[in-house]
Amino acid sequence: MTFDLHTGTAPLLVSMPHIGTEILPELVGGYVPRAIDVEDTDWHLARLYDFLDEFGASVLTPRLSRYVIDLNRPPDDAPMYPGASNTELCPTRFFTGEPLHVEGGAPDAAERQRRREQHWQPYHDALAAELARLKSLHGFAVLWDAHSIRSQIPWLFEGLLPDLNIGTAGGASAHPSIAAAVTAAAARAPGATHVLNGRFQGGYITRHYGRPAEHVHAVQLEMTQKLYMAETFPFVYDELKAAAIRPTLRSMVGAALEAAQRLHGG
Numbered sequence: 001m002t003f004d005l006h007t008g009t010a011p012l013l014v015s016m017p018h019i020g021t022e023i024l025p026e027l028v029g030g031y032v033p034r035a036i037d038v039e040d041t042d043w044h045l046a047r048l049y050d051f052l053d054e055f056g057a058s059v060l061t062p063r064l065s066r067y068v069i070d071l072n073r074p075p076d077d078a079p080m081y082p083g084a085s086n087t088e089l090c091p092t093r094f095f096t097g098e099p100l101h102v103e104g105g106a107p108d109a110a111e112r113q114r115r116r117e118q119h120w121q122p123y124h125d126a127l128a129a130e131l132a133r134l135k136s137l138h139g140f141a142v143l144w145d146a147h148s149i150r151s152q153i154p155w156l157f158e159g160l161l162p163d164l165n166i167g168t169a170g171g172a173s174a175h176p177s178i179a180a181a182v183t184a185a186a187a188r189a190p191g192a193t194h195v196l197n198g199r200f201q202g203g204y205i206t207r208h209y210g211r212p213a214e215h216v217h218a219v220q221l222e223m224t225q226k227l228y229m230a231e232t233f234p235f236v237y238d239e240l241k242a243a244a245i246r247p248t249l250r251s252m253v254g255a256a257l258e259a260a261q262r263l264h265g266g
Contacts, residue, residue, distance in 0.1 A: 003062045003123050005130060010056035011138035012257050013130050014049065015205055016146045017071035017123070018042035020062040027068060030105030037233060038065045040095045042148045044237045048228055049146060051250045055257060057144075058130050062123060067091055067100060069119045072145070072203035077112075090115055097155040131209060131216055140215035140264040142178070142256050145205045150231045151224035157199050163227055164194035164248075167202035167220035173210025174217035174256075181259035182219055182252050189248040192227065215264060219256055221249075 002020075019042050023031065052059055062071055070089055077089040087093065090112045092100055100106075107115065127143075134141040151161050164186045168174040179196060186194035202210070202220040210218025225231045228242040 001122075002064050002119050003060060003126060005126050006059045007130065007133075008052075008056045008058040010058075010257065011134045011141045011260065012055055012057040012144065012253070013060065013127070013134060013141060014052055014057050014144045014146055014253070015060045015127060016042065016045050016049075017062060017205060018066045018147060019045050020064045020066065020068075022063050023065050023068055030101050030107070031067065032100065032102055034094070034098075035067055035100050038067060039233065039235070040066065041235075042146070043225060043235045044229055044242075045146050045148055047237060048148075048242055048246065049249065049253075051246065052253070054250075055253065057253075058134065060123070060127055060130065062119075064119055069115045071120060071123050072147075072205050074204045074208070075116055075120065089120070093155075095150070095153045095156055127205070127209065135216060138264075140217070140260055142260045143205070143209050143216065143218040144253055144256060145202065145218060145220040147200075147220060147222040148225045148228075149200075149222055151226045161222075161224055162195040162198060163192040163224045164189065164252075165198055165200040165220075165222040166194065166196045166252075167200050167206055167222065168197060168218070169202045169207045169210060170197050173202055173206050173212070174219050175212045175259070175263055177263055178217050178219065178256050178259040181255040182221075185251040185255040186248065188251065189245065192245065192248065217256070217260055221252065223249075 073089040090107045168179045183196050200222040206218045206220040227245045230236045
């Protein structure tokens with residue numbers, strides 16, 4: 001098993017698809033040495049979101065690095081942001097644009113299919129099944145897709161990224177009242193900037209599973225890592241910074257759940 005699922009009691013599932021750091025031993029030789037540090041990980045999110053038990057949330061987390069398989073990309077590998085730099089289902093570049101693999105080390109079509117079947121599909125089967133379970137119990141479900149990223153990555157976006165990037169696929173993945181509640185909670189964060197459906201509007205998970213008409217709402221949060229850690233190697237967690245932003249995260253997650261409960265009478 002290359003993922004872990006904690007099943008909760010509330011109509012809330014938190015997915016953290018990019019926190020994995022493992023590269024399978026048989027694959028290591030295909031990567032350049034720099035890749036072993038898995039620098040593009042969504043570092044320390046499980047620790048940052050350590051309040052989720054307070055909500056009774058289900059939590060789904062992978063063990064494998066996104067360098068092996070990107071769980072937030074579509075199975076057909078279609079670009080999430082046409083016209084911009086994109087990473088693939090089986091990434092071939094660092095976020096800085098340089099190649100991840102040694103010459104001849106990138107996965108071929110057969111290897112990409114194998115990783116999709118053995119690692120991508122089980123994660124998504126678990127995600128879909130847990131959402132279905134929560135909806136059957138409560139009549140609705142909220143999916144919170146948790147991410148973090150360095151605040152400046154020129155290959156992916158220009159300039160400085162807002163601190164709290166809320167994505168609802170342009171309004172398609174969650175009811176407007178949920179997006180409004182989450183955004184209002186973000187606006188109360190001292191010293192942090194926020195945006196709704198800016199550069200990051202939600203990846204495959206948000207877009208695919210967010211179906212408001214079917215009472216399943218999905219929200220992605222892409223937060224800058226400078227809010228809670230050092231953005232350079234060795235990517236150290238900063239407890240003081242984390243303590244300052246964690247109440248805002250708790251408030252944002254709680255706002256999404258409460259708005260959904262009001263909407264559906266939960």
